[in-house]
Amino acid sequence: MSTGTPITVVVADDHPIFLDGVLGALSQRDDLVVVGNAQDGGEALRLVRELQPQVALLDLRLPVMTGVEVLHAIRRDDLPTRVVILSGELGSAAVYEAVQAGVDGYLTKESDRRAIGEALVAVSRGGTVLAPEAQAALTQEVRGRVQDDAPVLSPREREVLRMIADGLSGPEIAAELQIGTATVKTHTQNVYDKLGVSERAAAVAAAMRRKMLE
Structure with missing residues (x-):
């Protein structure tokens, strides 16, 4: 006690x-x-x-x-x-x-x-x-997980990731890039999969640790 x-x-x-x-x-x-x-x-x-x-x-x-x-x-x-x-x-x-x-x-x-x-x-x-x-x-x-801890993102995926880090919503990203919201969702899910996360905050944190937003 x-x-x-x-x-x-x-x-x-x-x-x-x-x-x-x-x-x-x-x-x-x-x-x-x-x-x-x-x-x-x-x-x-x-x-x-x-x-x-x-x-x-x-x-x-x-x-x-x-x-x-x-x-x-x-x-x-x-x-x-x-x-x-x-x-x-x-x-x-x-x-x-x-x-x-x-x-x-x-x-x-x-x-x-x-x-x-x-x-x-x-x-x-x-x-x-x-x-x-x-x-x-x-x-x-x-x-x-692969040895290389920095997954390769396509140029579009990097754009979407940076906008997520800036706090933009899915519709705002779609408007900024002039693409459909469904396409934004696809790119976002690809980013999540490559970073091994399941939500926005974790994606940003993982990208920052890997210096992918510099």
Whole structure:
């Protein structure tokens, strides 16, 4: 039993029953205190910004903003909160994207209550925790990627990527390039596939790390 100050946590999951279960499990520990909970990523980010908990426990596929999008915002704003993804999704690309974005922990929803609590404690102390299933998925993804970490984009794909980085919407890109919105979607998906990501923020982050926007 801990006698120190409890670790502050924000929890976000869009499934009320699962959320209640996690909240109930964490309430049984005296070394953790949930200071806020949410059912979408936008509200989760608001709570993190307002409360600045030590750890945020986020579902991956939250509405409004995904868990990874919330993670990107936390890192961008240089907030002190560390992030653990708790998800039923263990696709290798999803795990890789979260790790690439700087996640501090990735757990499966099959994790038992004790494991979740211990992971939050470990992460709050600076550790990194990956469930065995997440480790296996990450290894698979890394092995499947080519040695060259800078994928080759066509000139048009580079134009679309740069406009995405500038914050333009799909219709705005279509108007700027004088092409159809369906064509923009095709180019955008090609960019995502080549960068190994699934959404705009991750594409921009990956391109910046690879110095593709300079």
